[in-house]
Amino acid sequence: MTDSLLIAIDGPSGSGKSSTSRGVAQRLGLAYLDTGSLYRAAAIVFLESGLDAAQTELITELVTTAKIEPGTDPLHPSTTVNGRDVTEAIREPRVSEKVSVVATILPVRQWLNERFRSIIDAQDRRIVVEGRDITTVVAPDADLRVLLVADPAARIARRQAELGGQVDASAVTDQVVRRDRDDATVSQFEQPAEGVELVDSTHMGLDEVIETICAMVPGRES
Ligand SMILES: Nc1ncnc2c1ncn2[C@@H]1O[C@H](COP(=O)(O)OP(=O)(O)OP(=O)(O)O)[C@@H](O)[C@H]1O
Numbered sequence: 070m071t072d073s074l075l076i077a078i079d080g081p082s083g084s085g086k087s088s089t090s091r092g093v094a095q096r097l098g099l100a101y102l103d104t105g106s107l108y109r110a111a112a113i114v115f116l117e118s119g120l121d122a123a124q125t126e127l128i129t130e131l132v133t134t135a136k137i138e139p140g141t142d143p144l145h146p147s148t149t150v151n152g153r154d155v156t157e158a159i160r161e162p163r164v165s166e167k168v169s170v171v172a173t174i175l176p177v178r179q180w181l182n183e184r185f186r187s188i189i190d191a192q193d194r195r196i197v198v199e200g201r202d203i204t205t206v207v208a209p210d211a212d213l214r215v216l217l218v219a220d221p222a223a224r225i226a227r228r229q230a231e232l233g234g235q236v237d238a239s240a241v242t243d244q245v246v247r248r249d250r251d252d253a254t255v256s257q258f259e260q261p262a263e264g265v266e267l268v269d270s271t272h273m274g275l276d277e278v279i280e281t282i283c284a285m286v287p288g289r290e291s
């Protein structure tokens with residue numbers, strides 16, 4: 070049996086977690102779990118329910134009875150809700166605007182955390198998992214734990230470039246800065262916890278970040 074290799078990567082919005090984690094997983098032959106994609110899928114369930122954000126018990130019931138399934142192939146990220154492919158829909162600005170509503174409901178977080186742990190086990194712990202609280206709550210026992218950060222200006226510019234100018238600057242700033250502020254009320258991703266490696270990607274290209282993290286894997290240090 071191949072040795073387990075669980076890599077946990079956290080960081081604020083737009084710091085490069087998804088792109089970096091997919092690259093590291095591809096390079097090391099690991100599976101990949103984007104935990105934010107499940108929070109986003111839960112946000113779709115909430116948005117389509119017509120419920121008010123204050124109806125947290127009803128939102129929790131709906132989300133925790135939905136069948137939310139993430140793919141774990143780093144080459145082909147995918148997410149389904151009750152069998153429907155929502156891979157593209159979860160990236161829409163309306164979802165980014167509202168995802169913190171579900172992400173700040175603690176029973177939803179507890180339910181999702183159990184899902185994440187069972188997916189990690191189903192992959193024999195050979196997986197890169199990224200999010201906001203993977204290094205601290207979901208997998209504090211990971212073989213490598215990284216907090217990936219970048220200056221807010223760099224993160225906003227990256228997100229703006231990704232959206233190809235289709236969303237105005239204040240909406241992009243909201244998606245990055247306001248969302249981090251809301252998300253930080255339930256997770257600690259601004260400072261590395263003890264034993265977590267800090268990587269600042271502000272002035273690093275994607276390949277350099279991937280290379281840096283691969284070199285931190287126990288047994289691969291140069
Ligand atoms: N080191 C880098 N240098 C320049 N651009 C980058 C770098 N890392 C990622 N990017 C780009 O920045 C954008 C955001 O990256 P990504 O989606 O990986 O961030 P994220 O941390 O997962 O964001 P979110 O938490 O909001 O989902 C993407 O367009 C990506 O290609």
Ligand SMILES: Nc1ccn([C@H]2C[C@H](O)[C@@H](COP(=O)(O)O)O2)c(=O)n1
Binds near residue numbers: 172203
């Ligand atoms: N472990 C996680 C992962 C994600 N979230 C929340 C915070 C984000 O606003 C949202 C979407 O994540 P993204 O796609 O931007 O990485 O999900 C969280 O609270 N904990």
